[in-house]
Amino acid sequence: MNRNTLRAWYLVHKWTSLVCTIFLLMLCLTGLPLVFHHEIDTAFQEPDPTLAIDASLPHKSLDELMQIALADRPGHAGLFVSWDEDRPVVNITTAPRPDSTEAEMTLRSYDLRTGGLVGVITDDGVMHFLLKLHTDLFLGLWGMLFLGLMGLLFVAAIVSGVVLYAPFMRRLDFGTLRVSRSTRLKWLDYHNLLGIVTVVWVMVVGLTGVINTLATPIVQLWQMNDVAQMTAAYRDLPPVPPDQLVSLQAAVDTARAAAPANRPQFVGFPGGAFSSPHHYAVFLQGTTPLTKGLLTPALVDATNAELTALRPLPWYVQALLLSQPLHFGDYGALPLKVLWAVLDVFTIIVLGSGIYLWLGRRRAPLEQRLQEVETGGAVSRGRLA
Amino acid sequence: MSSGGPGRVARSGSLFAIPIAIGLATAIGLIAALTGDGLRDVLSWITLSVPVAALICALRYRRR
Numbered sequence: 001m002n003r004n005t006l007r008a009w010y011l012v013h014k015w016t017s018l019v020c021t022i023f024l025l026m027l028c029l030t031g032l033p034l035v036f037h038h039e040i041d042t043a044f045q046e047p048d049p050t051l052a053i054d055a056s057l058p059h060k061s062l063d064e065l066m067q068i069a070l071a072d073r074p075g076h077a078g079l080f081v082s083w084d085e086d087r088p089v090v091n092i093t094t095a096p097r098p099d100s101t102e103a104e105m106t107l108r109s110y111d112l113r114t115g116g117l118v119g120v121i122t123d124d125g126v127m128h129f130l131l132k133l134h135t136d137l138f139l140g141l142w143g144m145l146f147l148g149l150m151g152l153l154f155v156a157a158i159v160s161g162v163v164l165y166a167p168f169m170r171r172l173d174f175g176t177l178r179v180s181r182s183t184r185l186k187w188l189d190y191h192n193l194l195g196i197v198t199v200v201w202v203m204v205v206g207l208t209g210v211i212n213t214l215a216t217p218i219v220q221l222w223q224m225n226d227v228a229q230m231t232a233a234y235r236d237l238p239p240v241p242p243d244q245l246v247s248l249q250a251a252v253d254t255a256r257a258a259a260p261a262n263r264p265q266f267v268g269f270p271g272g273a274f275s276s277p278h279h280y281a282v283f284l285q286g287t288t289p290l291t292k293g294l295l296t297p298a299l300v301d302a303t304n305a306e307l308t309a310l311r312p313l314p315w316y317v318q319a320l321l322l323s324q325p326l327h328f329g330d331y332g333a334l335p336l337k338v339l340w341a342v343l344d345v346f347t348i349i350v351l352g353s354g355i356y357l358w359l360g361r362r363r364a365p366l367e368q369r370l371q372e373v374e375t376g377g378a379v380s381r382g383r384l385a
Numbered sequence: 386m387s388s389g390g391p392g393r394v395a396r397s398g399s400l401f402a403i404p405i406a407i408g409l410a411t412a413i414g415l416i417a418a419l420t421g422d423g424l425r426d427v428l429s430w431i432t433l434s435v436p437v438a439a440l441i442c443a444l445r446y447r448r449r
Contacts, residue, residue, distance in 0.1 A: 166400055174403040175443030193443055196404045197436040200411040289421045325419065332418030335430040342437055 001167055006370055013160035018358065020153040021351050027147070027209070028348045030134040035329055035340045037127055045119070057113040062249040065090055068115045073106050077242035080274070082266035088112040091121070098242065098271030141216050148213030154206050161195050164373055168192055172376045184360055185377050191353040194346045201343045208323035218320045219273060222313065230299055230309035231276040239277035240270050240302045248280065250305035255282035255298035258310050262286055265295060270302045278302055293321050293331075403439070410435035 001009075033040065066078055069092040076094035083090055090112050095105040109118040122128070136143030168188075169176075175193055179186045211218075228235075252264055262284035268274030275281035280302050283295040299308045313321070325331035329340030361369050372378070414432030417425045 165404075169400055173447060174400075175439065175447040177443055177448045179448055193440065197407050197439045199404070200408040201415070201433070201436065204412075204415055289425075290419065322419075326415065332426045332429045333422075336418055336426065336433070339430065339433045339437070343433075346436070346440070 003370065006164075006167060006373065007366070009160050009163045010366075010370055010373060013157060013164055014358065016153045016157040016160065017354055020150045020157060021355060023147065023150040024154050025348065025351050027134060027150075028344050028351065030130045032341055032344050032348075033127070034130055034134055035337050035344070037131070038330065039334075039337075040127060059088070059112040060115050062090070062252060063247050065110050065112070065115055066092065066248055068110060069094060069108060072108065072117070076106065078245075078248070078269045079105060079272050080266060080268055081248065083264065084109070089118050098239075098269060099273075135212075144213045144216065148210045151206055151210035151213065155203065155210070158195075158199060158203055158206065162199060165192055165196055167374050168376050170376060178377070184357070187353040187356050188372075188377050191350055191357060194353075195350045198343050198346045198350070202347055204326055205329075208327040211320055211323040212327055215320055218316055222317050223273075223276075226311065226314060227276050227281075227299070230311060231279060234276065234278040234308075237278060242269075242271075245270065245280075245302050246305045251280040251300040251302070252282055254300050254305050254307050255280075255284060255310075258298055258307050259284050259296065262296065275299070279308060293325060294318055295321060407435050407439055 062081065066081075070076060070078070073094045076096060077098060078092065079095050079098060079100070080093040081090060088111060089109050091107060091109045093105050093107045097104075103123075107121040109121065110116065111118055132138050135147070137147065139146070169192065177186070177189045177193065179189075248267065252267065255264060256262075264282050265285040266274075266283050268281040268283070270279055271277045274283075274297075276299065278301065279299040282298045282300060284298060285292050285295055294313070296310065296312050298310045300306070301308050312318075329337055361372070410432040414429040414435075417432065418429035
């Protein structure tokens, strides 16, 4: 690598890192407890004794459960219904209108067998605060997209970091940690070692994070393309008002009959963000671990419960769905989460040492800093001889 | 680069050998747990421990 190439990569690494590091530190620090979101929530929840009752009890119809939910929230309409994976619980989201904002929504969980209220999911806990900070800085869509941009800069910082790793390590054995010579050399070595051992993980978590920031436009694109195409015949009809919807249970039964091997994971109501103005969208999940996360929506006419279309999601929505576990680390039981946390701590050290290394040399001439990279940390060439 | 003897440069081919091995292990781990539970989860725990093991080895044998 000649001096000019090295200089270019060095400057890319310096500037992309400088811009994104403070946000990435925030993401890594908030992400650390978020890895254990489920465990933390469960630990602070009172175990519900009613959930322990006879598992063979029949489930109530979804219409009955919807009635209970709407009686709890007068003036609201249904928005989403989702099923818990590990307990007989249905989560019902209601809001004044199908297109209400997130702040106006209420999310309550009900026992599928008794219709009893299991819990109200609130937005005021510490974990919710961390999650909002982590996903959008409390700035909504623009916050998400901004963090996505920071993620892209982070990816550029990682790539340029790997490029700089080569000249730096040219004369050093892998894993060299020179801890006793100077503080700077010690952190240079830690920065390089932790950076290179985490590179694949951090790239995957970074890139999938970027894809997750695009969730809203991705779903909107699907609505504009696929949903609009599948429901073209309904285009000129007025939206179905919430009080004239056909039975939810009938709609879900229609979807189940169309894909008997799958099971429903959630339902988007007509007019909401995941359906058309005239359809229930019943999202079916596969039953193998690999297909569990890849959903197939069945669009069911909300006036007569007949199937309008059943079509797999396009690649860009599949990519979004696949990005979620790969970003959250919640797909391989607790040990995977612990490893996620450890690698996250490694990344925090890489980010922190990066700031330290920049602070220490920011007044030094560029050529001297390049020499440090070229020589694996020696300040002058004389020391190499 | 202008400095460095020929003997030194010869080493640069293997510069990324260990990082690539660690990266492959990581990739296998990330994918394994996606494709199933049980043994595939265990495989992902083992392979994703490789980066952590690399740090521990470095701390133990390459610290000076």
